[in-house]
Amino acid sequence: MGLCFSLCKDDEEIGDIQRTTEDNRLARDGQIAEEDKTAKYRQITEGDRMAIDEETTKEDQKVSVDQLARDDQVVVEDEIGQGDDVAGHDAKAEDKMINEEEYISELCRKYSxxxxxPEEEAELFLKELTFPIPTKPHLTLSEDDVAGKRIFVIGDVHGCYDNLLTLLHVADIDKNPNALLIFVGDIINKGPKSLEVLNFVRSSNSYSVMGNHERAAVRKLRLIKMNVGYEPKASKQWLHDLNGSDYEYLQELPYTISIPSLNAVIVHGGLLPGKPLEEHTQDEMLLMRNIIVEGNELKATKHISQGQLWGELWKGPRHVYFGHHALEGLQRYPYATGLDTGCVYHGSLTGVFLTGDKKLVSVKNEGCRNKEVIQSEEGDPGAAM
Structure with missing residues (x-):
């Protein structure tokens, strides 16, 4: 397959996320806290390095293992312009909508x-433009949709295709026509077989919510299709193998999938207690890990050094299945289950049945690792992504 998109002048319009005014936003739950470039890890295992989000100015930032052991900190890689400072970002949303078409046209005139x-211009594009809203941002599966199915929710795959097949085999659903797979997002990037995972999810009629890595891929694909000479980094070269249908599929992934008959909802990052799904921002659903409690106000943050794990504060009534937090590993609370067990970081790939015995199944990573990570470690044994 080859990536074949129209020229800049035919680029589709991008919808903007519905935003509230600053006064209303400050009065409601869910404002993302101020970004802090460093975060304190809760878990660090000797000899293994973990990376967090990949949408960064410098995706390959490194920190030595010795430093991790010494002060229990790591540089947190997070999405440019889409981090904790949502207030400042939202205040400029209207100007961005007005100027977006002109901005894109100018880039198309200047570059080919x-x-x-230039790299700095590309980074500005990736952080500044609004993101297209899926047609169904909050998908609901009816009782008929799941009737007679073995529902299996799977944690962050990150391109570890072989591990995914192993998990399905161990769970005894690899050849089961009644199995319905639902992924918590981040099915792509970092691992070596992102395209294979994407093709599998699409061809098997499985479901997935959008993760921050799917959002990053769509942004990069938009820049590629503008024909401005943008070239993704080595680990993202697989994006060139996607076609227009793949792009549309990734763009249309919902933020949440609800299954009322099973009292379940699937999201990538997290949800704020007491806040309706429709009022959550993209960043809250895709990036949050913790919640900061300030009086009666709850604020979401992507940083693990602030507040407490959001699942600890989630009191239902729906049970939420989520990913995004490999450093914390498997999280199990009365009404929330975190399934990102760090497969791509020499951890494991985990899934859980929502029906039948509701068994949790996990398989150890056996060789899935991004080549760029391996090469960086060979060149600098004390470095981590």
Missing amino acids: ADRPI
Whole structure:
């Protein structure tokens, strides 16, 4: 497959996320806290390094294992312009909507394959433009949709295709026509077989919510299709193998999947207690890990050094299944289950049945690792992504 999109002038319009005014936003739950470039790890295992989000200015930032052991900290890689400072970002949303078409047209006039867009301009594009809203941001599966199915929710795969097949075999559903798979997002990036995982999810009629890595891929694909000479980094070269249908599929992934008959909801990052699904921001659903409690106000943060794990504060009534937090590993609370057990970081891939015996199944990673990570470690044994 080859990536074949129209020229800049035919680029589709991007919808903006519905935003509230600053006064209303400050009065409601869910404002993301101020970004802190460093975060204190809750768990660090000797000899293994973990990375967090990949949508960064410097995706390959490194920190030594010795430093991790010494002060229990790591540079947190997070999404440019989509982090904790939502207030400042939202205040400029209207101006961005007004100027977006002009901005894109200017980039198309200035750059081409013969005159590639500079890295700083590309980073500005990836952080500043609004993101297209899926047609169904909150998907609901009816009782008929899941009737007679063995529902199996799977944690962050990150391109570890072989581990995914192993998990399905161990769970005894690899050849079961009644199995219905639901992924918590981040099915792609970091691992070596993102395209294979994406093709599997699509061809098996499985479901997935959008993770921050799917959002990052769509942003990069938009920049590629503008024909401004943008070239993704080595670990993202697989994006060139996607076609227009793949792009639309990733763009249309819902933020949440609800299954009322099973009292379940699936999201990538997290949810704020007491806040309706429809009022959550993209960043809250895709990036949050913790909650900061300030009086009667709850604020979501992506940083693990602030507040407490959001699952600890989630009191239902629906049970939430989520991913995004490999450093914390398996999380099990009365009304929330975190399934990101760090497969791509030499951890394991985990899934849980929502029907039948509701068994949790996990398989150890056996060789799934991004080549760029391996090469960086060979060149600098004390470095981690």
